[in-house]
Amino acid sequence: MNYNILAINPGSTSTKIALYENDKEILCKSLEHSIEEIEKFNSIQDQFDMRKNKVITFLKSNGYDINKLSAVVGRGGMVPKVSSGAYKVNDIMVNRLKYNPVIEHASNLGALIAYEIANKIGIPAYIYDSVRVDEMIDLARISGMADIERTSTSHVLNSRATAMKVAKMYSKKYSEMNFVIAHLGGGISLSVYEKGRLVDIISDDEGPFSPERSGRVPCKSLIDLCYNKNFDKETMNKKLRGNGGIKSYLNTIDVREVEKMIEEGNEKAKLILEAMAYQVAKGIGELSTVLEGKVDVIIITGGIAYSDRVTSWIRNRVRFIAPVEIMPGENEMEALSQGTLRVLMGEEIAREYYE
Known part of the structure; x- marks a missing residue:
């Protein structure tokens, strides 16, 4: 039919x-x-x-x-x-x-x-x-501040679909495998799937910075910035989402432009882009502990996964944990x-x- x-x-x-x-x-x-x-x-x-x-x-x-x-x-x-x-x-x-x-x-x-x-x-x-x-476990909901509970917001549509594809590649069922997945786009989120359940995440405001988002920044310095500069809420939100990340350093949100800068010898551009990859790798390592190291596959996906430079930087730091599969695109x-x-x-x- x-x-x-x-x-x-x-x-x-x-x-x-x-x-x-x-x-x-x-x-x-x-x-x-x-x-x-x-x-x-x-x-x-x-x-x-x-x-x-x-x-x-x-x-x-x-x-x-x-x-x-x-x-x-x-x-x-x-x-x-x-x-x-x-x-x-x-x-x-x-x-x-x-x-x-x-x-x-x-x-x-x-x-x-x-x-x-x-x-x-x-x-x-x-x-x-x-x-x-x-579907986060109770342990993952504790933020460290009683006023704030961690909740799950991530690029689950592409991440979960990609995990199913990779499971087929390995001739296994998605529900039998453990994945750590990094979705690299305008925002970056990471997720950990244990036997088909999304048990924990690193959202785009608590992990790696991205082309336009600041990600996890030092809390005390953030508070000082708010009060010492008298920035209003809208301005601060823009600093975190829209004007943060790569844009705040290099005034672009296009990774292809950053790579062109690197090819032209711009050392600052190389430092910033590699720092983003470095933070993604740290996030993958962080979520690997949720599974006590029992990770079957690490997946790198999203639009930025088309960049061989970025994915190789990440792969080199995390391949000791588990096999790494590069699955570029958003596939929504x-x-x-x-x-x-x-x-x-x-x-x-x-x-x-x-x-």
Whole structure:
């Protein structure tokens, strides 16, 4: 039986869509939204109709009949902690994402657009591997400050899908293996999977710096910076996310530009990029202790994993722990569709969402 799946992945200035027939990609497109277009709206939620209409218009203009679809899947948004895998989009989830999301984020629109399209033609809508997947063990939740509990926010969609691919490469089941995974993108997160469960993470604000995020910085110095410079909350948030990391040192967020600087003899650029790789390697070592060293495979993935320079720096520091597999790319559309296909084929069961 053929299953036709539409995957929708909203980002800050684009809405990516892809059509799959079973595991074959039929069409993939990033629908771009200009800054001027985005700035017309007061909130991300207000962008819903604009983004939904663009998706439908694009499909129609390419002669695709949505009545052929078997399911629609959206990027999982900022709902309170959920388990890994698929969830049916229901009215409870829709209301939560519309009126009380954990954080206002473009990914919240994924479920909403999927639900709207699916309802029109009487098929199911799903989310898959939300960024809010939280299966952490109790030990991992203790931060060291009673006011703050550690929670899980990571690049789980790509990380988990990549782990499944690597398990197949090793002729093993994903649920039988232990992985430490570093996702290297605009933000960097690390995760540890023990026999299929995401037991702990290093989020993008408590680990390595990245092209635009500061990551873990010395707390006392951060407090001094806030109070001594009288920076407001918005300014400090920008220093941590958007203007931090490589950008704060080299005024670029493009690793390819940094590598060009290095090739032209820029020693500072080499120091900064290698420092990022150094911190990623430290994070991998940190999470390896969660498994008491029983790591089957270390995976390096995400867009920056295309850089041989960065991945070799990391590999050289961590290969004593376990074999290292380089799996570049974010693979989000494939991960969404493949997860949904497993549900449609009865290989996985989609959960019901409850508050």
